[in-house]
Amino acid sequence: MKLLQEIIGHNNIVGLLRGAVDRQRVAHAYLFSGPAGVGKKTCAFAFTRALLCQQPRQGDACAQCRSCRQLEAGNYPDFMQLEPAGSFIKIEQVREIQKKVLLTPFQGSRQVCLIEEAESMTAEAANCFLKTLEEPSAGVVFILISARPYALLPTVASRCQQVWFQFLSVFQVSDGLIKLMDLSEEEAKLPAALSGGSLGQAVALVADGRFAERRKRVIEMAATLNGATPGEACRLAGSLTGSREEIRTWMDALLLWYRDLLVWQDSGREELIFNQDCLPLLEEQAKNYTASRIIDIMNKVEEAKNRLSSNANVRLVLEVLFMHLNKVNAFCF
Ligand SMILES: [Zn+2]
Known part of the structure; x- marks a missing residue:
């Protein structure tokens, strides 16, 4: 799991998220949207770390406290993840989350729920989820991720703070490949140029x-x-x-x-x-x-x-x- 300060590119977004944590002005729900492979999920995890860290530094996680270590190990009790079961996120999955967010956090003051491919909620799941967004429980932060936000129920999208991820520049992708795949500058040049601004695509090309x-x-x-x-x-x-x-x-x-x-x-x-x-x-x-x-x-x-x-x-x-x-x-x- 990366820290927000380690995210490649997206400087404005990282600044916005760190500022929100630092000033304790965190929204109830965020919608991370933008093309596939540009780092939405990586950024969502890094933001989650910052939100749950016991001693954040300038809005970023410390990577050392108990919460940070638990999250890294995958056993932090107040972090939930929702993703499609098959092709869709179903109403039963949403209800399960709703029950959990009604409880007070086991540890710390926040619960974070990350919803991948949020647009894949069935209509009834989305309407059910809307109720949770309309009556937010204190301390709960939802992070919705979507490469197709136009397919999301508009009333759900409008209740989230919109965070739009752009394609990365060739230089940012190249930089990412050098760091992630241990490539030389020369080796990173071509896949970066062919990636269309998606680090995920560049990594897939190299792999x-x-x-x-x-x-x-x-x-x-x-x-x-x-x-x-x-x-x-x-x-x-x-x-x-x-x-x-x-x-x-x-x-x-x-x-x-x-x-x-x-x-x-x-x-x-x-x-x-x-x-x-x-x-x-x-x-x-x-x-x-x-x-x-x-x-x-x-x-x-x-x-x-x-x-x-x-x-x-x-x-x-x-x-x-x-x-x-x-x-x-x-x-x-
Ligand atoms: Zn920490």
């Missing part, structure tokens, strides 16, 4: 042993595609398999490659290149494109990514894209 190999394959594919026949382009499109999310990641890898081509053409500076291990190929390929052609390709890749998000057929999206990448506008199946 995926096939990442480096597949990225190289995508780059080689881009090189082969330049001037390929329509038949070859279709064959290559068919060879790129994986989940929709994986394909989107490979498209990001493709974007990063073309970005590198553009930067190389413009500056010739190695230190600005992400795909450091492919410099000879980059140098060779950069001669084959004009800057406007690269920008056009990048726009097409972005378009394809958007089409994937709107549930278009993956194979078809790839074929159309690859038809553009090989400079041919014909279509084939």
